[in-house]
Amino acid sequence: MLELSVGVDIGGTKIHAALVDGQGRIYVEEKLPTDSAKGADSVMERVLQSIERMLDSAPRAAQSAAIQGIGIGSAGQIDFSTGTVAFAVDTLPGWTGTRIKARTAERFPDLPVIVDNDVNCAAVAEQRIGAASGLRNFICLALGTGIGGAIIADGKLVRGTYxxxxxxxxxxxxxxxxxxxxxxxxxxxxxxxxxxxxxxxxEGSFSFADSRQVIEAWLAGDSQANQVMDIVIRALASGISGFIHTFNPEAVIIGGGVAEAGERFLHSIRQETERRTSAAMWKAVQLEPAAAGNHAGVIGAALQMWHYSVLELRGEGGAG
Ligand SMILES: [Zn+2]
Structure with missing residues (x-):
């Protein structure tokens, strides 16, 4: 029987839900605006209704599908053991303190629920089906509206105290x-x-409306855009060099909207990071684009269901 899980990716602007199998294939999906200005209760209700629609569509998506559970990734700092939002910035007003896991489990009592930070979920997707396949030490950077990160050391996500x-x-x-x-x-x-x-x-008084325009002009060889991107790339390389020296990873995987600037962007980051990184560390690491792409969040959220052992779901053990 086909095993599917519901994945949900909660961001500041949109909620992305999908039915996903253990290989990260999407069967049904929907995206809806988060409407975060209406507050946390409204966002939570939209998430729960989206999960319900995914569960209702399962019989049409596959003739005989067994639903394994519900995996949720959310922007903000998430307490993995309780599935509660420890801290979220103003893109999700009032989201701090939301008991995502408890409220989802109340509505769907027969299904296991796992909740983590959205970039941690993307890292799960990269590890199982993407650019970090088979790696035990890597870092994910998501360059978007903000910059999110995930650290995998000795095969496990580094979560910290809370x-x-x-x-x-x-x-x-x-x-x-x-x-x-x-x-x-x-x-x-x-x-x-x-x-x-x-x-x-x-600050350079250049007439670009947004980052997308800067990147487009940079790729076209514009000299003002070049000045901007020179700063961006040096800042990124400086940061990435620090992460490399701290964690000695096999890979740094770079995703998010800004990274869609593509291979030239990545090439420039590689060059500048090499200059700023000690030789032995640099030799051990690769800088790669995220492979799971725009869907990494929702796929990774769902893949959590296969990624963690039942013991860990009950809070009785560490990652397997
Ligand atoms: Zn800061």
């Missing part, structure tokens, strides 16, 4: 830099996220 580990966007690459929402100065997120790139362009 699930907050891996906030790689808040590693400073300039201690005199602009003030960040976290309190520090010069965080990587201020340079290499979409809004960060737009900020650099604005």
């Amino acid at each position: 699930g907050g580990a891996g906030e790689l966007g808040h590693v400073s690459v300039d201690f005199n830099g602009p003030r960040c929402s976290c309190g520090n100065r010069g965080c990587l997120e201020l340079y290499a996220s979409g809004p960060g790139i737009a900020r650099i362009a604005r």
